[in-house]
Amino acid sequence: MWASSIVSNLSDGVMLAAVPLLAISLTDSPVLISSIGAMVMLPWLLFAIPIGALVDRVDRRYILAGANAIRSGVVGVLTLLIATDLVTIFWLLATAFIVGVCEVAADTTAQSLIPQILEEKDFEKGNSKLQISETVIQGFIGAPISGFIYALAIYLPFFFNSIGFAISALLALSIPIKYLQDVRVEVAEKAPSHFIADMKFGILYLFNQKELRRLVLTTAIIGLCYSMGTATMVLFIIKELELPERLFGVILAIQGVGSIVGAFAAPRLSSKFGRNKLMTFGIVSSSVSLLLQGFSPNIYVFVALATFVGFAITQWNILLMSTYQSVIPNELYGRIHGTRRTLVWGLMPFGSLLGGVLANFDLRLPMYVGGVLATVIATLSISFFLKIAESSQTESSN
Numbered sequence: 555m556w557a558s559s560i561v562s563n564l565s566d567g568v569m570l571a572a573v574p575l576l577a578i579s580l581t582d583s584p585v586l587i588s589s590i591g592a593m594v595m596l597p598w599l600l601f602a603i604p605i606g607a608l609v610d611r612v613d614r615r616y617i618l619a620g621a622n623a624i625r626s627g628v629v630g631v632l633t634l635l636i637a638t639d640l641v642t643i644f645w646l647l648a649t650a651f652i653v654g655v656c657e658v659a660a661d662t663t664a665q666s667l668i669p670q671i672l673e674e675k676d677f678e679k680g681n682s683k684l685q686i687s688e689t690v691i692q693g694f695i696g697a698p699i700s701g702f703i704y705a706l707a708i709y710l711p712f713f714f715n716s717i718g719f720a721i722s723a724l725l726a727l728s729i730p731i732k733y734l735q736d737v738r739v740e741v742a743e744k745a746p747s748h749f750i751a752d753m754k755f756g757i758l759y760l761f762n763q764k765e766l767r768r769l770v771l772t773t774a775i776i777g778l779c780y781s782m783g784t785a786t787m788v789l790f791i792i793k794e795l796e797l798p799e800r801l802f803g804v805i806l807a808i809q810g811v812g813s814i815v816g817a818f819a820a821p822r823l824s825s826k827f828g829r830n831k832l833m834t835f836g837i838v839s840s841s842v843s844l845l846l847q848g849f850s851p852n853i854y855v856f857v858a859l860a861t862f863v864g865f866a867i868t869q870w871n872i873l874l875m876s877t878y879q880s881v882i883p884n885e886l887y888g889r890i891h892g893t894r895r896t897l898v899w900g901l902m903p904f905g906s907l908l909g910g911v912l913a914n915f916d917l918r919l920p921m922y923v924g925g926v927l928a929t930v931i932a933t934l935s936i937s938f939f940l941k942i943a944e945s946s947q948t949e950s951s952n
Contacts, residue, residue: 555618555667556687558725562622562660563688565718567696569629571803572704572711573646574788576636579708580643584917588785588910592903593650595781597658599900605659606892607752610885614663618726621659626719628652629712636709662891665875667729669884677876678821685817685872689810689864698807705800756889765942766881772935773874774898776837776928778905783844783924785909790917795853808857812864819865820872829873834939836870841932845925848918877942 577587609617632649635641672680703710760767791797797805816836823832843863850856882890909920 555664555671555726555729556684558618558622558722558729559664559684560687560691561718561725562722563691564696565625565715565722567692568700568703568711568718569715570692570696570806571698571700572715573650575704575799575802576641576708577643577646578788578792580641580646584786584789584913585907585910586643586647587789588906588913589647590650591781591785592906593647594654594657595899595902595906596651597654598895598898599903601655601658602662602892602896602900603753603756603889604749604892606662606756606888606890606895607749609659609662609666609888609892610752611749614667615727615729615731617659617663618729619723621656621663622719622723622726625653625656626716626723628656629719630716633709633712633716636712658892658895662888662895665879665891666884666887669879669887674880677879678824678872681872681875681879682817682821685820685868686814689813689817689868692810694807694810698803700803702800702803752889756886756893759886759890760893768938769942770894770897772931772938773837774901776841776931777898778901779841779924779928779931780844781902781905781924782909782912783847783921783928785906785920786913786917787921789913790921791853791856794917795850795856797853805853805857809860809864812861812866813868816865816868817872820869823869824873829877830940830942833870833873833877834936836866836868836873837939838929838932838936840866840870841925841928844921845929848921848925 573590574587577590581587628649632641632645635645668677668680668684700711703714760770788802791805792799792802820832840863843859843866847856847859847863850859878891878894879887905924909924912919912923
């Protein structure tokens with residue numbers, strides 16, 4: 555699973571810089587450019603719950619492999635359209651949507667496998683290592699070389715992306731079957747259920763858990779603010795801060811330093827200060843930094859703030875995921891994870907579109923609005939974040 559993740563992360567890293575660069579070569583519309591991010595995230599709203607139920611019923615290797623194989627084929631078609639000069643912004647939007655659907659399946663499956671492979675005491679370390687490899691591969695290999703490959707030929711990053719997903723699909727099939735037996739056996743021993751009933755169960759489970767429900771809703775609203783603030787950031791960096799396009803991937807790599815440091819530090823700092831305090835620090839400080847990015851006078855100040863955001867938000871993500879994996883039974887994890895992501899990531903497309911509309915007036919405005927709202931919500935939720943993380947650790951230890 556780790557090897558498959560590394561290859562797919564390399565593919566994602568190559569696309570990380572290539573897609574925004576291709577987009578701004580096809581259109582100057584902030585709304586259309588922000589729509590790309592919306593198309594990637596929209597499948598979480600539409601398909602996360604049924605895919606989550608599917609993950610709890612089907613051999614997870616096949617879901618991982620199938621998702622990566624479809625991504626390989628779709629990006630391959632896009633590569634051909636670029637090479638033949640037939641691509642339009644609407645082809646790019648369609649590709650983003652299909653790739654987003656596959657991302658829902660791949661991400662939900664991977665997160666569901668973690669509790670099967672690792673003991674509970676190793677969740678934070680395991681999530682940290684996967685986050686580190688993701689950041690290193692995407693930010694320090696894929697993204698930096700993408701800008702230079704793009705300069706050689708526009709279609710090359712997309713060609714490599716397609717090949718990478720094909721290899722990732724093959725690696726997913728090689729996951730040992732013994733790691734996939736436990737959940738299917740547990741489910742088989744229980745009374746058979748219908749697919750629709752499984753989806754309803756995931757929704758009701760989340761709704762009836764009051765603290766879990768509030769955590770999901772709060773992070774969903776903050777996530778909407780983040781997607782609003784970052785939707786047109788490529789336009790802000792290149793047009794407002796006047797960064798040469800070929801260096802865009804390098805900037806992404808520099809920001810990745812903060813994410814790597816945060817991923818390494820998360821398990822150690824959690825043990826020293828407590829998960830509750832570290833999670834709260836991560837979400838509040840990153841929200842404030844998003845707002846401050848809007849005031850950046852030059853690329854250097856912007857990158858410094860973005861690097862800190864990477865540090866803070868990575869810790870939050872690792873510890874939050876470990877909290878979920880501790881309190882949600884693994885045989886139910888796909889359904890609950892799908893329901894949660896429907897809310898959290900399903901709202902992000904609307905944030906992206908709103909950010910695009912705001913950017914029509916001023917490229918800094920999405921960061922101002924998104925940053926203020928996120929900061930207010932995170933600050934008002936400090937006492938809750940401190941409580942939920944601590945109670946989750948206590949519950950899991952018991």
